[in-house]
Amino acid sequence: MQLVSDTAQSYAKNGFHIFSEPIVDNKSVQDALAGMDNVRAGKYDLGRSPEESPWNPGDDVGQLCKIEQPQMADRAIAELIRSPEIGDCVAAATAAQMVQVWWVQLLFKPPVSGNAPAATKVGWHHDWTYWKNFWQDGSELLTAWFALSDVNESSGAMKFVVGSHQWEDVDGGDFYSQQNTPDDFILPPGKSWDEKFALLPPGGMSIHHKLTVHGSGWNFSSVPRRSFAIHLRTEKSASINGRGEDLTRYIDDMDICPIIYGKQVDGAFA
Numbered sequence: 001m002q003l004v005s006d007t008a009q010s011y012a013k014n015g016f017h018i019f020s021e022p023i024v025d026n027k028s029v030q031d032a033l034a035g036m037d038n039v040r041a042g043k044y045d046l047g048r049s050p051e052e053s054p055w056n057p058g059d060d061v062g063q064l065c066k067i068e069q070p071q072m073a074d075r076a077i078a079e080l081i082r083s084p085e086i087g088d089c090v091a092a093a094t095a096a097q098m099v100q101v102w103w104v105q106l107l108f109k110p111p112v113s114g115n116a117p118a119a120t121k122v123g124w125h126h127d128w129t130y131w132k133n134f135w136q137d138g139s140e141l142l143t144a145w146f147a148l149s150d151v152n153e154s155s156g157a158m159k160f161v162v163g164s165h166q167w168e169d170v171d172g173g174d175f176y177s178q179q180n181t182p183d184d185f186i187l188p189p190g191k192s193w194d195e196k197f198a199l200l201p202p203g204g205m206s207i208h209h210k211l212t213v214h215g216s217g218w219n220f221s222s223v224p225r226r227s228f229a230i231h232l233r234t235e236k237s238a239s240i241n242g243r244g245e246d247l248t249r250y251i252d253d254m255d256i257c258p259i260i261y262g263k264q265v266d267g268a269f270a
């Protein structure tokens with residue numbers, strides 16, 4: 001009889017799991033913090049820039065900073081996102097034979113200031129809304145959200161809607177919405193809304209399913225909330241090819257999209 005771990009049970013039931021102890025050593029976190037500072041300042045020690053991003057060096061530091069594929073630009077970030085510990089956690093939750101990074105986002109949520117706070121909330125959404133044009137239906141995709149700072153209720157921690165990955169693939173949700181109330185998301189008939197904060201120390205990590213509804217509020221603490229959203233796939237996934245702006249365009253480049261658990265499985269849905 002195969003035993004199913006607590007992690008796997010929690011992920012299957014809730015659509016997310018929270019690793020509330022650091023999963024890597026403090027040096028890796030400190031190095032990645034320095035890497036984040038460099039990328040935000042436009043300093044790229046790998047000699048190339050990140051992908052085109054909503055926030056660029058020199059932009060308003062009071063806005064939500066989202067930089068696409070920072071591991072292309074910075075060595076410490078590239079090291080962090082290939083940590084085998086991340087792969088081990090994801091494999092424990094999914095029983096995957098292979099886990100590959102396919103996209104990374106640097107996220108820096110500054111503290112709110114003044115009477116007219118900037119648009120730094122993240123509206124309720126699920127990730128499949130943004131991915132469905134690039135991956136085949138049924139693909140096993142998830143996100144590891146890796147904290148570099150103390151992430152708590154006052155610093156704008158992410159919130160997950162418990163069990164929402166089992167809802168139908170309802171349209172709705174918008175990462176950039178500032179509404180941030182349940183009304184902002186189209187709740188399927190008969191379903192209830194139960195939110196849970198993902199509280200994390202530096203080096204901690206949450207994982208969430210591609211259909212799990214999530215969002216986050218303002219950062220009322222005195223320091224920035226800093227993290228990476230590491231988008232992952234397992235061997236049970238397949239891209240839709242032939243699109244110029246395809247989010248899967250780097251998956252054959254193991255420097256940018258490393259396999260962090262197991263190895264590519266021949267003949268799989270991959």
Ligand SMILES: O=C(O)CCC(=O)C(=O)O
Pocket residue numbers: 107122127143145157158175214215216229
């Ligand atoms: O950082 C946040 O608050 C939201 C991030 C997010 O939407 C994601 O990682 O999928």
